[in-house]
Amino acid sequence: MNILELNGLTKQYGKLLAVNELNLQIQQGQVYGILGPNGSGKTTTLGMILDVVAPSSGDYRWFGGMSPIKARQQIGAILETPCFYPYMTAEQNLRISAHIKECSAAKISEVLKQVGLFERRKDKFKTYSLGMKQRLSIGAALLADPPVLILDEPTNGLDPEGIAEIRTLIQEIAQQGKTIILASHLLDEVQKVCTHFCILKNGNKVHEGLVNDITGTTRQIRITSQDLSLLKTTLQQHPGLSNLATDGPELIADLQPGTTTADINRFCFEQGITLSKLQPVNRTLEQEFLTILKANQ
Numbered sequence: 001m002n003i004l005e006l007n008g009l010t011k012q013y014g015k016l017l018a019v020n021e022l023n024l025q026i027q028q029g030q031v032y033g034i035l036g037p038n039g040s041g042k043t044t045t046l047g048m049i050l051d052v053v054a055p056s057s058g059d060y061r062w063f064g065g066m067s068p069i070k071a072r073q074q075i076g077a078i079l080e081t082p083c084f085y086p087y088m089t090a091e092q093n094l095r096i097s098a099h100i101k102e103c104s105a106a107k108i109s110e111v112l113k114q115v116g117l118f119e120r121r122k123d124k125f126k127t128y129s130l131g132m133k134q135r136l137s138i139g140a141a142l143l144a145d146p147p148v149l150i151l152d153e154p155t156n157g158l159d160p161e162g163i164a165e166i167r168t169l170i171q172e173i174a175q176q177g178k179t180i181i182l183a184s185h186l187l188d189e190v191q192k193v194c195t196h197f198c199i200l201k202n203g204n205k206v207h208e209g210l211v212n213d214i215t216g217t218t219r220q221i222r223i224t225s226q227d228l229s230l231l232k233t234t235l236q237q238h239p240g241l242s243n244l245a246t247d248g249p250e251l252i253a254d255l256q257p258g259t260t261t262a263d264i265n266r267f268c269f270e271q272g273i274t275l276s277k278l279q280p281v282n283r284t285l286e287q288e289f290l291t292i293l294k295a296n297q
């Protein structure tokens with residue numbers, strides 16, 4: 001079942017087209033990354049699907065057409081760091097959140113454990129690091145045990161340790177079968193936690209797919225031999241390679257579909273060249289992202 005379906009969702013701010021005819025389908029259990037540079041329309045999209053920004057045209061359906069009020073109860077969302085009371089402890093703040101959400105306070109300890117703040121539950125919110133504040137926000141969003149979690153730039157401003165903690169937490173939440181929709185401009189973040197992703201640029205969806213389709217396939221090689229220029233002129237004749245370029249003491253090239261590293265090795269051997277290195281490289285989402293953005297300029 002589609003958890004969320006967007007049909008031509010559009011938002012125009014005066015002359016500015018922030019989101020243009022966006023079509024998306026997100027299914028249960030996916031960790032869906034909405035990726036894009038600053039100003040590409042990620043937050044506006046999340047605002048629309050959370051009913052806080054009115055679409056100019058198009059529509060969206062949660063859970064196959066559930067009423068917006070009912071659907072909203074199934075979604076835990078963090079668009080900005082929520083306003084917790086600085087002089088209250090994490091536990092007291094979550095008690096207030098539970099009261100507002102009309103859910104049982106019995107869930108508070110469980111949620112604090114899940115986000116790794118149980119030991120610090122009696123500390124005042126103002127003494128928390130940015131990463132702990134962000135984890136508490138996720139904890140608040142989990143109080144009502146929603147099947148869907150929406151996160152906007154969840155690691156913004158965090159140090160590497162804080163980023164790693166949030167990443168692990170997102171992975172743990174996803175393992176419980178929850179659907180997570182995450183907006184980010186950080187390729188690394190999307191690559192490490194998401195199963196599916198789309199790329200927005202100037203409000204347009206320019207790509208969508210499975211993260212594994214990109215990062216799991218070897219489509220590049222790093223290759224070197226004693227005489228680099230001879231190797232380069234030789235490899236230029238191989239039809240199974242493209243984008244051949246020198247990168248320091250080695251060459252880098254894209255493998256065309258159907259060509260393997262073994263083919264390249266054999267070809268060089270037949271040409272009398274002994275390779276000192278032939279290393280397959282997994283393409284990163286970053287390379288794919290840059291290629292896609294370039295192609296859509």
Ligand SMILES: Nc1ncnc2c1ncn2[C@@H]1O[C@H](COP(=O)(O)OP(=O)(O)OP(=O)(O)O)[C@@H](O)[C@H]1O
Nearest residue numbers: 013016018036037038039040041042043044045185
């Ligand atoms: N309330 C608003 N009024 C006018 N323009 C807006 C408003 N909100 C967003 N925009 C514009 O819409 C475009 C998309 O903004 P949005 O915040 O959705 O992008 P984003 O991808 O989330 O960017 P960032 O990564 O910087 O948060 C931008 O050009 C932005 O300036």
